[in-house]
Amino acid sequence: MEEVYENVELHKSIHQNPLTNHRGSCRSKKKSGVAVLVFLGLLNVFLLLGLVILGVHSHGLVDITSDLSITNNNLTKRLQTSQDQLSNMTAERDLLNANLTEMTKELIELKMLSKKDKKCPAGWRMISCTCYLLSANRGSWDKGREDCRSRGAGLVVVNDADEQTNLAGFTEESAWIGLNDKETEGSWKWIDGTPVNFEHWAIHQPDDGGNPLVAEDCAHFRTGDYWNDLPCSSSLRWICEKPPT
Known part of the structure; x- marks a missing residue:
């Protein structure tokens, strides 16, 4: 009788272990799935943050590029203005030099004319x-x-x-x-x-x-x-x- 009882208990034990193993396996799979979901959620959050940061930096780069373009245009305009002023000053200088040369010639001619009829004393x-x-x-x-x-x-x-x-x-x-x-x-x-x-x-x-x-x-x-x-x-x-x- 005791041997029969032991065989029955062994039989129960054999049939009960697969169920227990199955439940443990399911629980492990559930935990792994939750971890994956959490990881994916965090990954989405990080991706979203990255997109936000990239958008902010992109906007800043656009502003910097715009400012540089405006500054370059202003410098170009100022340079052109300076070149125009220099050109005008050069033209005025050349005109003044030409007038001075002409006035010098006229002055020499006037001096010659003023002395044309003058004479030196005898013996000089x-x-x-x-x-x-x-x-x-x-x-x-x-x-x-x-x-x-x-x-x-x-x-x-x-x-x-x-x-x-x-x-x-x-x-x-x-x-x-x-x-x-x-x-x-x-x-x-x-x-x-x-x-x-x-x-x-x-x-x-x-x-x-x-x-x-x-x-x-x-x-x-x-x-x-x-x-x-x-x-x-x-x-x-x-x-x-x-x-x-």
Whole structure:
């Protein structure tokens, strides 16, 4: 009897285990399905958030692109305006230069016309609308200055290379000009106060003679060309100048 009972119990146990296993399997499948649903739900949420963020960034990029386009257009307009202004200024400058050139020509013509009928006194030579006189006498620099003054003139002031060239053949011997450094050694001045903007000294001149006892403070044409300094008491001819009358 006991063996029969054990067989019956074993039979029940065998038939009960598949049901239990089946229920466990179903429960496991339900849990897996819920997890999948939760995962899919979270994935949808993340996708939705990504789309929202992308939309915000896309809108921001559109705004930035629009701002850059506006800025570029403004800069282009300003550049074009600046170029137009520069072009106008260049045209005005060219016009002013042309007017200045024309006015300079007219001024020169007027000066020539104003002096056309004027003449130099007898014995004087006109060179480029200026009268020059080479003295017949000789004497010191101060004597030459006084003689020129008595004639309503002054010792010649050489203003530029053209005048120097014109005077180069005026005399074949030394002659005083209106240049000296009597006040301050080495500071040469024209007698009429004209700035010394042009010089035509001979090589190594002025040198003050190298004798501290005899100063060389007055300038002269050396054989009518380059300048040299000599003691003002030296006896030379001189050149006077004055405008024609």
